[in-house]
Amino acid sequence: MAERVKIVEVGPRDGLQNEKQPIDVATKVALIERLVAAGVTHIEAASFVSPKWVPQMAGSAQVMAAVPRAHQAKGVHYSALTPNLQGLEAALAAGCEEVAVFGAASESFSRKNINCSIAESLERFRSVTEAAQAAGVRVRGYVSCVLGCPYEGAVAPAQVLRVALQLREMGCHEISLGDTIGRGTPDATRRLLEACLRELPATMLAGHYHDTWGMAVANVAASLEMGLRTFDSSVAGLGGCPYAAGASGNVASEDVVYLLQNMGYETGIDLDALVDAGLFISQALGRAPQSRVSQALRSACVS
Numbered sequence: 160m161a162e163r164v165k166i167v168e169v170g171p172r173d174g175l176q177n178e179k180q181p182i183d184v185a186t187k188v189a190l191i192e193r194l195v196a197a198g199v200t201h202i203e204a205a206s207f208v209s210p211k212w213v214p215q216m217a218g219s220a221q222v223m224a225a226v227p228r229a230h231q232a233k234g235v236h237y238s239a240l241t242p243n244l245q246g247l248e249a250a251l252a253a254g255c256e257e258v259a260v261f262g263a264a265s266e267s268f269s270r271k272n273i274n275c276s277i278a279e280s281l282e283r284f285r286s287v288t289e290a291a292q293a294a295g296v297r298v299r300g301y302v303s304c305v306l307g308c309p310y311e312g313a314v315a316p317a318q319v320l321r322v323a324l325q326l327r328e329m330g331c332h333e334i335s336l337g338d339t340i341g342r343g344t345p346d347a348t349r350r351l352l353e354a355c356l357r358e359l360p361a362t363m364l365a366g367h368y369h370d371t372w373g374m375a376v377a378n379v380a381a382s383l384e385m386g387l388r389t390f391d392s393s394v395a396g397l398g399g400c401p402y403a404a405g406a407s408g409n410v411a412s413e414d415v416v417y418l419l420q421n422m423g424y425e426t427g428i429d430l431d432a433l434v435d436a437g438l439f440i441s442q443a444l445g446r447a448p449q450s451r452v453s454q455a456l457r458s459a460c461v462s
Contacts, residue, residue, distance in 0.1 A: 161425040165201060165389040167335070167365060168194055168412055170440070171222075172203040172240060174397025176215045178444065184218045188225045190440045194394065195227055195235055197432035199412075202226075203259070203391075205239040207246035223253035238299060242273065247287050251294055258291050259335075260284040261301040262326065264319040267310035268303060268339070281325050288329045300326030301367070305336045305351055306343030316354035323355060327363065334364055335391055338378065341371025345381035352385040361386035368410050370396060370449075375410030376418055383422070390415055395437035396449025411450035413437055 171191055175182055191204055204226055205219035219239065226237060238257035241247040250258050262280050263269040269277045288298045304311075305319045323334045336351065343351075348366075355364060366382040366389070368375040379390055392415045398408030416428050434453045441448040448454065 161423055163388070164383075164419050164424045164426055165365075166199065166412060166415065166426055166428060167201045167203060167238075167389065167391045168199045168394060169203045169367075169391045169409060170194075170393040170395065170397045170412065172206050172216070173391075173409060174393040174395075175440075176206060176213050177398060178215055180444065182215060182443070184221045184225065186440070186443050187218075187222050190394070190436060190443075191222070191226050193432070193436035193439055197436055198426075198428040199433070200234050200427065201236050201238070203239070204237045205250075205253070205255070207239055207241050207249040207253075220249060220253045223250075223255060228254075241287060241291075243283065244286055244290060247290055251291075251296065255296065257297045257299060258287070259299040259301060260287055260326070260331070261303065262322050263303040263308075264314050264322050265304040265308035265311050268308050271310065272303070277322060281322070281329070284326075285329050288331065292330050298329075298331050300331035300334045301337055302326070302334060303337045303339045306338040306347050307340050309340050316351045319351060320355050320358060323359060323364075327359065332363070333389065334359070335367045336364060337367040337391075338369055338375075341369030341375065343368065343378050344374055345377050348378045348381045349385060352382060352387070356385065361388070365389035365391055367391040369398070370408060370410050376414050379410065379415055379418060380422075383424075394433065394450075395441045395453065397440065408449055411437070411448070411452070413448075413450040413452040417452045 205222050206216040210217035239250045239255045241250045241258040291298045302322050326334050366387050368378045392412040393409035394412045396408040396411035413434050416430050419426050437448045437453050
C-alpha cells in the first residue's frame, strides 16, 4: 500500500487573502465544495482577523456556516487562522475544529506583519492556545520566513527551530514551516530541516513553500527525502503576502499532487477534479491558474 501524504489546502484563506478584488462568500464556499468533492480533507477555510487589516477575510463566519459538513464524518477538517482571543471566540462559535496561530522567524517581519516582536507575539498566542485546548480544539502553528526574510535576508535555521520549539511547548500539534518569500532552494531546505529534525519529529512538521523563484516543488521533493509527509498548498497557485512585496502564491496544489502521485505516494485527491476547482476560482478572479500542471493539461486538450 502506498505511503500517504497529507495535503493542507490553504487556497481559501492564504490564497485569497491577498486578492485586490472582492470575493463573495458564495464563491468561497463554492471553491471549498469543489475541493471537498476532489477529495481534499484538510482545508484552511477562513481567518478570524480584523477586516480592517485583511478585507478579503470579512465574512469568514458566513463561510464556515455554509461549508459542507456532511463530509466531516469522512475525515474532512476545516481550520481557521486566529491571531487573538477575539478571533478564537469567533472561530469556536463558527464551528472550527482546528485553529492556527502565526509567528515569524524574523524580527523585522514580525514587526511589519503583526506589529510586535517575536517574543511578544508568542506570548500573545499562549492565551489563544490555552483557551483553544481548553475548548477541545487543536492548534496549528505557522512560522514565517524560514528560508529568508524580505527585510533581513537570510534567516538562521537555529532561529527557526527556537520559534518552532516554543510553539510546540505551548501546545501546537503541528508546525508549518513557511518560505514566505519563496527564495528557498532544496539545499537550504535540507539544512533547515536537518536543524529542526534534531529536536522535532518529522510527523510534527509541514512544508509551506511559496513559488516566487520556481523552487517550491523542488523543495517539496527535498522535504520528502528528509521525512516530511505534510505539505501546505494552494489550488491554482493562489496567494502572496501583503507584507512581502513580490512574493508569489503558494505552491499549486495540482503540482504537488502530480508530483506525489508520480513518486508513488497516496493523497486521496482526484487530480482532474482538483484542476477543475482551480479553473473555477481562476475564472472567478479573471485570470489563468498559475499551476503548471493545469496549464499543461489545458494545452494538451487544445492541441
